[in-house]
Amino acid sequence: MVAVRVAENLNAALHGLLDDDPTAYVLGEDVLDPYGGAFKITKGLSTRFPDRVITTPISEGALTGVAAGLALTGNTAVAEIMFGDFAALAFDQLCNFAAKSVSMYGSRLPLRMVVRCPTGGGRGYGPTHSQSLQKHFVGMPGLALYEMSPFHDNREVLAAMVDRGEPCLFFEDKILYTRPTGLSDPLFRVRRDGDLAVVDPDVPELAARPDCVIVAPGGTAHRALGAMRSLLLEEEVSCRLLVPSRLYPLDVEALLPYLGGVVLVAEEGTAGGTWGSEVAHLVHQRVWDRLRGPVRLVCSRASVIPTAAHLEREVLIDESAIHRAVREALRG
């Protein structure tokens, strides 16, 4: 049996949301059939729900504001930013309106609002269509960040974001769209503990005492898994992978039972002011005395993301970078 691809799972999740919630809207650029969105995630939605799937002009600020207006009047609004890079054009609406409105009027004003951001590189789209902008939104009160993962059902994640009652950004690594959901590598097994996906070697003795724990958001998980496979087979190093669905605010307490002495955070964002440094700080505060050394950060280089494939590969994080970082961490 062929596993469902992540894009299909997300598309089904949006169908499900519009089915289950009569106040739900999906809006964005080019989201209507037959086009169905630049990445085809909204395919079929406008045919089934013509009144609640709305195509917008190329106006990321306005479409995010419209989503906030719909949420303000009691609706559930899902906005698509065609390339997550363009969320920069909606920064004011997100930061100064939506995130503030939840609390700046003295009492809580719930907004059911999700802004979807197809994110990341590896497809040769160049410097302004390949970024992972998560770090720019970390630490904004009233704005929650989630990332799509092959180990989290998108219908559940959408429900969690909507139920949160505050604006959420949903980062969807574009590379994941065409990948299968779930775990296909027989060397490992995945289990869920609440929001957290925990991936361990399938051998119980190795799973019980991992040499290194890797924390990665959904879009980097398959690269971490690739590194874990080569580390296990070539170097007999066992790793555990932790994939939270919500990146911010991070439930660090949920991570703690799964951490060991060596911890590494892997993410695609470019170096400097990263999500990983936030994770590292939270982990240091709680379990510094249990660590063999500081949490290691692996990310893309502090650079624009080039278009040419050979240059793009030099900048973006890949499984060999994670492999190397784990080896270095274990050498101490």
Next chain:
Amino acid sequence: MTETLTPAPAPATRPARLSRLADDDLALLLLIRHFERELLRLYGAGELNGTTHTCLGQEHVPVALRPLLGPGDFVFSNHRGHGHYLARFGDAHGLLAEIMGREGAVCAGVGGSQHLHRDRYLSTGVQGESLPVAAGVALHLRRTEPGALACVYIGDGTWGEGAVYEALNLAALWDLPLLVVVENNGIAQSTPTGAQLAGTVAGRAAAFGIGHHLVASADVNEIRPALEPLVARVRRGRPMVVEFRVHRLGPHSKGDDTRPPEAVRAAREHDWYARYAHDHPDHFQPLDARARALVEDVVAEVSARPPSRWSPCA
């Protein structure tokens, strides 16, 4: 080639005689006037935290609109919004408590002067930001409560923001019941409109096929009947820009007026307050005294209240 149209200068002649207002309209105008004056006094005395933007000279705009907007309509206000709030709710106590951070504040003292939310009224301090939100609200209203509208107050300076144009485009495309009220006071903080706005507001509305109506009068009895059919059209999904030519009497916020004396003098000559006192002294004086006393009572009562309470992470 770009053609720059200079907005028509204010008429040099003394404005026409004002008609006699209904008691409630005059009382509301005076309430706003004395409220704003008291605020500037309180700031001067060091009684208030932060800043404020008074609508002195612009009070007639929300007063003229008041009966044209119903409780089902949304109002989006801006940084200069005390008059908008008072015209909608008449709640001087809650507003002053908000500005002073006292118990009974509309938003617990968190939002302050320029971030208010109550029922279907919401203000925010970033220029142009509320227009796309209002478009979303208008979309909701058009679908679920036909006949209701979203009204957004903006200034002449707001037209520098791209969000305005993105939202006007949507309003026209989607037939939204969106009423944009422009309080064109001829100055954006310290920058004269002629130095920051090419063309005209009317021309910009026309570019989207959106109707534009210019109000030069400060006479509520003249303004209101002219607006009534236009507002009714907005309710049927024809967005509209109504531009009021107004005169900002006071500073942008407090103590930051760098206009030449003649500009301030010209603004004063158009002030409805002095004009109405002149044209209708018998009507004006008792209501003016009453509004002054009322605001003094509000200040005394609210000042004596304990600080507002709020928990940052609730």
